[in-house]
Amino acid sequence: MSAAAGAASPGSASPAHPTSGLDDRVHQRHRLGVLTITAEAERADFGYLREALGLTPGNLSRHLTVLEEAGLVQVEKGYEGRRPRTWVRITRPGRSALAAEIATLSELVRRLDSG
Amino acid sequence: MSEDTNGPGAAADPAGGARQDAGTSADPDAQPGELLSELAVLRRRVRAARHAYWFPLALFGLIGCGTIPFYLAGSQRAPTSGVFIARGDIPALPVVTPGAAGLAGAPVSSVLLGFYWLLALVGGFLVMTAWYRRHARRAGVTSAARGAASTGIILTTLVLVLWPVSRLQPGWPGVLFPWFLTIHGMFPFLIVGVSLFVLARAERSWGLAGIAVLFLAAALVACSYDVENVIGRLGYFSGAPWFSVLPNLALPVGVLLLSAAAVLGGRRWQAAR
Numbered sequence: 001m002s003a004a005a006g007a008a009s010p011g012s013a014s015p016a017h018p019t020s021g022l023d024d025r026v027h028q029r030h031r032l033g034v035l036t037i038t039a040e041a042e043r044a045d046f047g048y049l050r051e052a053l054g055l056t057p058g059n060l061s062r063h064l065t066v067l068e069e070a071g072l073v074q075v076e077k078g079y080e081g082r083r084p085r086t087w088v089r090i091t092r093p094g095r096s097a098l099a100a101e102i103a104t105l106s107e108l109v110r111r112l113d114s115g
Numbered sequence: 116m117s118e119d120t121n122g123p124g125a126a127a128d129p130a131g132g133a134r135q136d137a138g139t140s141a142d143p144d145a146q147p148g149e150l151l152s153e154l155a156v157l158r159r160r161v162r163a164a165r166h167a168y169w170f171p172l173a174l175f176g177l178i179g180c181g182t183i184p185f186y187l188a189g190s191q192r193a194p195t196s197g198v199f200i201a202r203g204d205i206p207a208l209p210v211v212t213p214g215a216a217g218l219a220g221a222p223v224s225s226v227l228l229g230f231y232w233l234l235a236l237v238g239g240f241l242v243m244t245a246w247y248r249r250h251a252r253r254a255g256v257t258s259a260a261r262g263a264a265s266t267g268i269i270l271t272t273l274v275l276v277l278w279p280v281s282r283l284q285p286g287w288p289g290v291l292f293p294w295f296l297t298i299h300g301m302f303p304f305l306i307v308g309v310s311l312f313v314l315a316r317a318e319r320s321w322g323l324a325g326i327a328v329l330f331l332a333a334a335l336v337a338c339s340y341d342v343e344n345v346i347g348r349l350g351y352f353s354g355a356p357w358f359s360v361l362p363n364l365a366l367p368v369g370v371l372l373l374s375a376a377a378v379l380g381g382r383r384w385q386a387a388r
Binding site: 029032033036037040041042043044045047048049051052080087102105106108109112 | 146147148150151153154157158160161162164165251252254255256257258259319
């Protein structure tokens with residue numbers, strides 16, 4: 001869903017549809033899940049994200065790459081003892097993007113409920 | 116649960132396409148309401164996995180229990196007149212013994228008790244930090260508990276520094292140091308109470324915030340009131356030295372230990388369901 005998809009045409013007085021506020025990078029169930037988990041915790045482990053979202057390592061990795069390239073999460077790789085460990089932390093833009101997405105979804109629900 | 120299986124950069128699973136394609140909005144049919152509900156469930160699950168505050172409650176409750184011999188020893192000691200000091204040669208918190216205060220009307224500092232509290236508070240906050248690190252490794256999600264530990268250590272250091280400074284000039288103690296909170300010898304619990312509030316914010320837990328309010332109220336009563344009076348009005352009285360100490364101590368310690376037991380019990384009960 002493009003960010004401009006639902007925007008009102010130039011000259012139109014009608015307000016933009018809420019879907020115009022949806023961000024393609026965020027409006028995806030699993031990427032929203034990653035942002036929600038990392039917003040709730042200070043940081044989340046790769047293994048935790050994979051299990052909580054029911055994803056394969058490869059798929060989660062691709063979602064994280066999208067979010068990281070958009071500057072919405074930070075990925076920290078390290079070791080605990082001899083075990084590799086990857087932690088994911090949400091960034092400030094990530095929090096803003098998540099809040100905007102939740103607000104848009106809530107507005108859509110409100111519109112659907114009001115018919 | 117939380118082993119690192121490759122991490123970002125891992126090759127895509129050949130069967131991954133059967134699960135979800137990461138490159139597209141894979142759920143065009145998802146209703147906004149349904150999506151919001153899923154996210155709420157996810158948030159609750161993460162919060163439940165992250166919460167680990169039963170341990171600091173139990174830890175500081177046990178630390179409180181550890182003071183009993185020191186308070187009892189202090190309450191049995193004959194008070195020296197009008198002395199209200201912490202000895203300068205040992206770094207100790209200015210903790211006085213309630214029994215001595217009650218008997219003489221002039222509180223007596225207990226250096227050993229102050230020293231115990233100093234070590235126990237600093238050690239307790241460090242152990243708390245280590246506990247949260249361990250919990251994060253096991254659960255896979257972390258809470259920012261360092262702030263609570265730092266708050267506790269900073270407050271302890273402030274008291275340690277302000278106490279001797281406040282005695283440099285007559286009239287300063289009331290300004291620099293709330294000495295009236297020390298006369299029942301329980302004020303270290305206030306430091307624990309404040310850091311529990313900070314921990315509640317880090318844990319985003321209304322439950323812990325409620326416990327912190329209850330605990331701080333209990334600690335304030337223990338700091339400023341002779342709890343033995345209440346027990347006396349209920350019909351029991353003892354002239355033994357412990358009677359002037361243990362009721363005040365039991366109040367904050369009881370709140371901590373009972374809360375820890377309730378929180379841990381609740382977690383186990385939920386896990387068993």
